[in-house]
Amino acid sequence: MKSIVNKNYSHFLSLLLWKAFWVLFIFSCKNTNSDASKMLTFLGNNDSPKIISGVPGMGDKNLPRNQKVVILFDRPMNISSCIQSFSISPAIQGFYEFNDYSITFSPSTLLSYGTYSYTLTKNCESKEGRDLKDVFTASFTVGEATTAGTTPEVSSMSVYAGTSAECNASTAIFKNFLGQTVSDACMGNSARNKISIQFNKPMDKAATVAAIAFAPTMSANYLWVSDTNLLIEPDFPFGNQTRITTTISTGAQDYQGVRMLIPVSANFQVGTPNLVPAVTSLLLSVGTLADCLAGTATQQDLLTTSVTTGCLGNSASNPITYNFSRPMNPIQTQASISISPSLTGSYVWSNNNQTLVFTPDAKLTYGIRYTITIGQSASSSDFIPVSSSSIYSFTAGGPVTSAPSVQAFGVESQGCSNSFPGTGSVTGGNWSIGSCYWDSTLPVLTPSSYTFRAGDTGNGALGSSTDCADVNTDNFRIIFSNYMEPNSTVNATRLRRLSPPSTVVQLASWSWSDCQAVTPFGCRALTVIFSEMEASCNGSQFGSLGDFNLLRSDNAPAGFPYYLISVDTSARDVNNLPLSSTFNFSMEAK
Structure with missing residues (x-):
């Protein structure tokens, strides 16, 4: 039998050994007087087996949670019948160790704190088949009796x-x-x-x-x-x-x-949104064109101010600064930001990812309202999204009153104004009238109502400068309503011959007048000079000496030929506003 570490059990073993010693001693004695016989009556006068001791004993308390139950008998027992007669309440699982004189019950798991009772019925038999004399039962407490039954709350x-x-x-x-x-x-x-x-x-x-x-x-x-x-x-x-x-x-x-x-x-x-990130300010440079170019414009907050004079560039570009209430997740937040019309540019985070500066790749467009949207997928560094999408807008440069347009048109020889505004003729006219052909207050007449004199008489020869010298009766003057950006406007201007046979016409030269000397500069009056390959200058080819005239017809036949001059909408003013619509004007050459 395995040893059991328990003070009650140790005491019981000591007692058992003491009794066994005296039994052996008495049986070994040759003196068989009546007193010695009386000492053995508990063995000989009753043939029913008895329990010598049970551990734990009745009323034992403050026992450990791994407490075992041990029962010792006074004679060899039918242990199988005794195990079947054993029970413990509350019921717990366990395993048995035994020999002829003892049963040890060990719980499979730690006992809960509280009171337990174990019982051995009379069906427990000795090896001779005699039942246990009396039912044996005992109660014990694991832990303190005063707390074992209190339920935690x-x-x-x-x-x-x-x-x-x-x-x-x-x-x-x-x-x-x-x-x-x-x-x-x-x-x-x-x-x-x-x-x-x-x-x-x-x-x-x-x-x-x-x-x-x-x-x-x-x-x-x-x-x-x-x-x-x-x-x-x-x-x-x-x-x-x-x-x-x-x-x-x-x-x-x-x-x-x-x-x-x-x-x-x-x-x-969770009703207090104290960690929901928000945009605390959205800053943009605002001021006059001169202030913006000089880098002295002021910063204004789109959250609190209606901005209608955002810098086009300060000076090359106008950064937009987003300030957030909490550190943000850069990838998710950038992906949630959009600007319309679309702008490309670079993003730079700072201030522990609470500040984002977006710098456009190019200047903004004058008069355009830009809309900034911050979507709901923008989130903080700990993945808390903004409460809702937000939309802000501003106007670059100032509100647009009107897009540029052609205000007047004529030829240089007419005395057509070389500055805004030009004056047209109600009835049209030729290259020698004292005004432009047309201005924006007049209707456009038929092509034959407007005639010009081409400068190439057909008398030129290869290597000769005859008919190559510029004649101003076929130099066209276009007057615009706004100060124009020179390059885009010249590139947008075309002349072609409408009447057959077709010819090859190219721009030979141009000049600007009515220009402003301060930013954003630009001019309003453009004079363009064209030439035709089919003209006689330089032997019917565009030569190194230059050709500044169109092919002269001398009204043969009448009503022939027609030319169309046009300026398309790729022409822009100095504020980058495109021409309001393509300008087309038809004339008859003489």
Whole structure:
């Protein structure tokens, strides 16, 4: 039989050895007087087997949770019948060790704190088949009898709650959501919001933590501040407007192994959006064109100001600065930002990812309203999204009053004005009238109402400059309503012959007048000079000496030929506004 470490059991073994010693001693004695015979009557006068001792004994308390039950008999027993006669209440699983004189019952798991009773009925027989004389029973207590029957309970469940300012300043207070409705719980206090659970008894820490569950589920760190107080810190802040339910099952038990009688469940509402990120300012350079180019424009906030004079460039480009209330996730936040009309550029984060500067690749377009959208996928570094999408806008350079247009058209020889505005003729006219052909206050007449004199008489020869010298009767003057950007406007100007046979016409030269000497510069009157390959200058080819005239027809035949001059919408003014519509004007050459 294996040894059992227990003070009661050790005492019992000592007693058993003492009795065995005296029995052997008496039987070995040759003196068989009546007194010695009386000492052995407990063996010889009653043939029913007896229990010498049971451990634990009746009323034993404060026993360990691994306590064994040991029963010793006064004679060899039918151990199989005795095991069948043994029971323990409350019922527990275990295994037996035995020999002819003893049974040892060992629990398979640690006993819970409380009172147990074990019983051996009379069906336990000796090897001779005699039943146990009396039913044997004993009760014992694992742990203190005064606490073994007390059920552990949850005293409170608390979470930080208050205003956004209180939550962020860590001055929010703990509110018990087990005993009251909490609808203003912080998302964090300030970064995380702890849940405190208070019990009425010292708890088994591992079993209690395993019995706690949350809905929605969350990962967290569990810290026992004391044997009765558990502090739970989530790995991430609570989601705004989320209801958090905390459940503790009856698997929670105190340090003596006594389980909670009923499960506990309580919830709270995360109603304070103190960690929801927001745009605190959206800054843009604003000022006059001169201020913007000089880099002295002021910064204005699109969140609070209606901007209608955003710099086109300060000086090369106009950065847009986003400031957020919390550190942001750069990838998600950049992906959520859009600008319409679309702008390409570079993004640079700073200030612990709370500041984003977007620098466009090129200047903005004058008069265009740009719309900035920050989508709801923009989120903080701890993955909290903004509460909703936000839209802001501004106008670059100033509101547009009118797009550029052609105000007047004529030829240089007419005395057509070389500055804005030009004056046209109601009836049209030829290359010698004292005004332009047309201005924007007049209707456009038929092509034959406007005639010009081509400068190439057909008398030129290869290598000769005859007919190559410029004649101003076929130099066209275009007057615009706005100051124009020179390059785009010249490139947008074309002349072609409408009447057959077709010819090859190219721009030979041009000049500008009515120009402003301050930024953004630009001019309003353009004089363009064309030539035809089919003319006689340089032997019917574009030569190195230059050709500045069109082919002269001398009205043969009448009404022939027609030419069309056009300026398309790729022409832009100095504010980068395109021509309002393509300008077309038809004339007859003489």
